[in-house]
Amino acid sequence: MIVQLQLQPVNEQRRMSFWKTKKLSEMTAEEWESLCDNCGQCCLHKLEDEDTGDLYFTSVACKLIDLETCRCTRYSERTQLVPECLDLKQHSFTEYNWLPASCAYRLLNDGKELPPWHPLLSGDSKSAQNAGVSISSYAIKESEVDDIEDLEDYIIEWLE
Numbered sequence: 001m002i003v004q005l006q007l008q009p010v011n012e013q014r015r016m017s018f019w020k021t022k023k024l025s026e027m028t029a030e031e032w033e034s035l036c037d038n039c040g041q042c043c044l045h046k047l048e049d050e051d052t053g054d055l056y057f058t059s060v061a062c063k064l065i066d067l068e069t070c071r072c073t074r075y076s077e078r079t080q081l082v083p084e085c086l087d088l089k090q091h092s093f094t095e096y097n098w099l100p101a102s103c104a105y106r107l108l109n110d111g112k113e114l115p116p117w118h119p120l121l122s123g124d125s126k127s128a129q130n131a132g133v134s135i136s137s138y139a140i141k142e143s144e145v146d147d148i149e150d151l152e153d154y155i156i157e158w159l160e
Contacts, residue, residue, distance in 0.1 A: 019108055019120065032089065035104040037118050039128040040070030040135040042099055045142065045151055055098055058154035061139040070134045102133050 018031050027035075043062040048055050061067065062082060064074050072078050078085045088096070088105055099106040104114055114121055117131035128134040138156070142148060 019104070019114065024105065024109060034120060035108070037102075037104055037128040037133075038070045038125060039100070039102065039133050040065055040067070040139065041133070042103065043070075043072070044135060044139065045148075045154075046098065047151055047155065056155045057100070058151050059135075059139050059156050060142050060145055060148075060151060060154045061135060063142050065135075065139075065141070067136055067139055067141065070128070070136055 018027065019035065022031070024032070040061065041057070043065045045058045045060045045062070046055055047058065062072075062085065064072050064078055064082060064085075066073050074081055079087050096103070096106045096109050101107075102115060104118060104120075107114060115131070116122070117127045117133070119125050119127050124130065129136055140154075145151075145154070
């Protein structure tokens with residue numbers, strides 16, 4: 001019996017690891033979107049200390065997020081529905097320090113590798129949840145908070 005091996009063309013191999021060869025600014029829309037690991041951490045409300053500039057994440061999530069999938073339910077219109085929502089592509093890549101340390105956009109911008117659990121490496125869209133980095137196990141929707149002005153009560157610490 002003869003078995004034929006089918007090797008992937010060089011272009012396909014390059015496409016599959018585009019994040020290693022392209023800068024964020026060079027990525028196609030599809031490549032850019034595929035970097036999102038579905039952790040939902042960027043959808044958490046954040047507080048900034050005006051004196052120090054320190055950033056604090058809370059366990060309170062945007063009203064548009066689906067806490068099971070950690071995906072935005074109205075992604076294409078999110079910035080119109082939630083004016084505080086930021087479109088990462090519309091900001092300078094030097095401004096990504098507010099993203100969690102595990103975020104692919106921040107990692108790649110800082111010249112670091114993707115974590116082994118990232119969906120582009122694992123092939124599993126739920127790998128962030130399986131790795132314990134998604135917000136699905138602890139976040140609450142902002143509608144569940146009695147007074148959105150009391151976000152200090154919901155500050156969390158990252159175990160990074």
